[in-house]
Amino acid sequence: MQDYLEGLNDAQRSAVVETDGPSLVIAGAGSGKTRVLTFRIAHLLQQGVKPYRVLALTFTNKAAREMKERIGSVVGQGIAGSLWMGTFHSIFARILRFESKHLGYPSSFTIYDTQDSKNLIKSIVKRMKLNEKAYKPGSVLSRISAAKNDLVTPVVYARDVNRTAHDKASQMPMIYEIYAQYMKECYKSGAMDFDDLLLNTNILFRDFPDVLKKYQDQFDYVMVDEYQDTNYSQYLIIKKLAEKHQNICVVGDDAQSIYSFRGAKIENILNFRNDYPGYKLFKLEQNYRSSQNIVNAANSIIAKNKGQIQKNVFSANDEGSRVRVLKAYSDVEEGFLITNDIFERRMKEHCEYKDFAILYRTNAQSRVFEEALRKKNLPYKIYGGLSFYQRKEIKDLLAYFRLTINPADQEALKRVINYPARGIGKTTMDKLTAAADNSDQSLWNVLINPNIAQLGINAGTQKKLASFVALIAQFKAQLENLSAYELAAEIASASGIMKDLHNDKSIEGQGRIDNIDELLNGIKEFTETRQEEGEPAQLVNFLEDVALLTDQDNEKGDDINKVTLMTIHSAKGLEFKNVYIVGVEEGLFPATQSTDSEKNLEEERRLFYVAVTRAETNATISFARSRYKYGELTYSRPSRFIGDIDQAFLDINPEDFVGNERPQPSFRKPMGAQSSPTLKPRIRMNYRSSGAGAEKPKLKFQSSNTNGLQAGMKVEHERFGVGEVISIEGVDPNVKATVRFVNAGQKQLLLKFAKLKIL
Numbered sequence: 001m002q003d004y005l006e007g008l009n010d011a012q013r014s015a016v017v018e019t020d021g022p023s024l025v026i027a028g029a030g031s032g033k034t035r036v037l038t039f040r041i042a043h044l045l046q047q048g049v050k051p052y053r054v055l056a057l058t059f060t061n062k063a064a065r066e067m068k069e070r071i072g073s074v075v076g077q078g079i080a081g082s083l084w085m086g087t088f089h090s091i092f093a094r095i096l097r098f099e100s101k102h103l104g105y106p107s108s109f110t111i112y113d114t115q116d117s118k119n120l121i122k123s124i125v126k127r128m129k130l131n132e133k134a135y136k137p138g139s140v141l142s143r144i145s146a147a148k149n150d151l152v153t154p155v156v157y158a159r160d161v162n163r164t165a166h167d168k169a170s171q172m173p174m175i176y177e178i179y180a181q182y183m184k185e186c187y188k189s190g191a192m193d194f195d196d197l198l199l200n201t202n203i204l205f206r207d208f209p210d211v212l213k214k215y216q217d218q219f220d221y222v223m224v225d226e227y228q229d230t231n232y233s234q235y236l237i238i239k240k241l242a243e244k245h246q247n248i249c250v251v252g253d254d255a256q257s258i259y260s261f262r263g264a265k266i267e268n269i270l271n272f273r274n275d276y277p278g279y280k281l282f283k284l285e286q287n288y289r290s291s292q293n294i295v296n297a298a299n300s301i302i303a304k305n306k307g308q309i310q311k312n313v314f315s316a317n318d319e320g321s322r323v324r325v326l327k328a329y330s331d332v333e334e335g336f337l338i339t340n341d342i343f344e345r346r347m348k349e350h351c352e353y354k355d356f357a358i359l360y361r362t363n364a365q366s367r368v369f370e371e372a373l374r375k376k377n378l379p380y381k382i383y384g385g386l387s388f389y390q391r392k393e394i395k396d397l398l399a400y401f402r403l404t405i406n407p408a409d410q411e412a413l414k415r416v417i418n419y420p421a422r423g424i425g426k427t428t429m430d431k432l433t434a435a436a437d438n439s440d441q442s443l444w445n446v447l448i449n450p451n452i453a454q455l456g457i458n459a460g461t462q463k464k465l466a467s468f469v470a471l472i473a474q475f476k477a478q479l480e481n482l483s484a485y486e487l488a489a490e491i492a493s494a495s496g497i498m499k500d501l502h503n504d505k506s507i508e509g510q511g512r513i514d515n516i517d518e519l520l521n522g523i524k525e526f527t528e529t530r531q532e533e534g535e536p537a538q539l540v541n542f543l544e545d546v547a548l549l550t551d552q553d554n555e556k557g558d559d560i561n562k563v564t565l566m567t568i569h570s571a572k573g574l575e576f577k578n579v580y581i582v583g584v585e586e587g588l589f590p591a592t593q594s595t596d597s598e599k600n601l602e603e604e605r606r607l608f609y610v611a612v613t614r615a616e617t618n619a620t621i622s623f624a625r626s627r628y629k630y631g632e633l634t635y636s637r638p639s640r641f642i643g644d645i646d647q648a649f650l651d652i653n654p655e656d657f658v659g660n661e662r663p664q665p666s667f668r669k670p671m672g673a674q675s676s677p678t679l680k681p682r683i684r685m686n687y688r689s690s691g692a693g694a695e696k697p698k699l700k701f702q703s704s705n706t707n708g709l710q711a712g713m714k715v716e717h718e719r720f721g722v723g724e725v726i727s728i729e730g731v732d733p734n735v736k737a738t739v740r741f742v743n744a745g746q747k748q749l750l751l752k753f754a755k756l757k758i759l
């Protein structure tokens, strides 16, 4: 048996062995908080504490699994398996199943996901004859969720002036009533949503003292990781459970609180001090995860926030390399740069794929990296999110593309015939499917058969079917004349998908719109590149490419040795040898909506701190000077967060940051109309102003004048960056240049399309 106490410093060891009474461990990233919790549990078990008497709450299932395994290696997997260890939701769902009868729920209650909840809200809004445009299911749901996490019941909600005034101001005065009905409906269906799991546990413990007592007695020891991100509902459950034995140990870092948008309350740490006046405070100061440079860089970031709990964090590891900042010409080049770097570093430093993580602010950013990684044949996995092309909204739009190209594609047809909703129901589909089966024809052929009237489908529905057929036919008719991008954009809007997504104002809804925009950006990129390369660039060609991409299996199984792609939020608590934080640009990170208040900006900065502190040996930050947004090449500036890092710990090319491109902590000034000093004078900038254009000027490279282009010349391309002309061949108007780009590799470009500038 391994002597686990050996692998701890003095402060950590005290926190592990002093198991009785309330303990608070507040310490910076990488200082061993999770390790302390893990070993503390192992220690208890070694001392003979029964595993089922220990309750340990983690933030993710993955963390729980890893801790269990670690503990198992000390005390045996069988014993570790009997611990009450898991996420809040999983643990309290388990308790609720045991105790459901007290609340009148069946023990087999359903757990609703967000989509189920939204559908239910939609139907309630309809039934109440409220304005469906005003009451967006996503917005209503997040109001209900916030109330639940504050333990505000519908009755209390109705009397709560702050909440009701807020709802009135946002044109949804009836939320309190929707909330009441929603609760009733869930109850009738024997269903709980995620927030209910916590709310109902609170109700259970409040209304059934015997039940509470049973669990208070059972759990001699209560432990919580990532305590800074607990909400009020969670806080109260923990408090009640620990009331009897008071053996509670919570670990956290206020500097890593990144979920306040979901109701997490940093005050829970401060409350701890009041709730358990005799608590022991353990301070862990040594970071074991990261090099000195990374720890120092991270410290300098978080020092820019006001109101942190004072902490000292140092590393005794190697000084290591400085935090590198990479500039890319475009998001596409950013993908190339990072994947090239991974490729080379893996060779040079004998790393494995799993030693690399690419972290981004928003899920939609994964696309360019996925594509670059695939092109270089590097295995990767997307964690905590579906692969880009597996996401529902992407699959919906792709289904329209498939149907446009091949109307006989039955799965695609079934997927979108009633999405967005056009009143074609299941009964109709059953009749159509039966007719198709009987006549051995495709569904599409049944749809376009003039005898459709004989299938017993009423006239109203027939009309709806006919207009769907007309819609697809209209797309099909444009297949030849429009480029992939033109047709894709037309389909996204004419199908009604964009409109449907715009109706949803929740955070997830916005994410879906971003994803569609990202797909359209990709198609634009594809179209332009193909045109430059003199290759066919129609929708059918794009779809062929995508079909090959999605064919690859990259997310099944427990992919052990792969590059990890994830959002920073889901990287909390994890660590990697090499970390790439990408898209560190104003408007993206920090996100535009976070720059309007100091409070939100500080949360974004904590997120940046979380990102940097995931790295053990190398931290790389990248930003792209331009990226496609809403189908337009948009100029971007490096994030103020780069400017927050003390220069002494940065490896940055000063030439990348001349003039007003220099990242500054409070950089807010919109770009002026003059061209950026970093651009060579020969590149003509053409800023077109439009709406938000003042803040984010659109960038357009002039089409090239090909006269005088010769082999050996250095050129610059708006997406591929700098390269050298290898050869020129062909006759006007089909002259092609072969260019070897520094980062994007060799390409053959049709000069009439290629946006090349001679340097």
Ligand code: ATP
Residues within 6 Å of the ligand: 007, 008, 009, 012, 027, 028, 029, 030, 031, 032, 033, 034, 035, 036, 253, 256, 287, 288, 289, 572, 573, 574, 575, 613
């Ligand atoms: P975060 O705030 O990011 O959640 P943390 O405080 O929970 O970080 P851990 O993940 O527990 O930190 O530890 C960071 C790394 O340092 C882990 O790889 C852990 O195994 C290692 N580590 C912690 N303490 C020691 C120690 N005393 N000796 C050797 N390695 C240690």
Ligand code: MG
Residues within 6 Å of the ligand: 033, 034, 035, 573
């Ligand atoms: Mg941790």
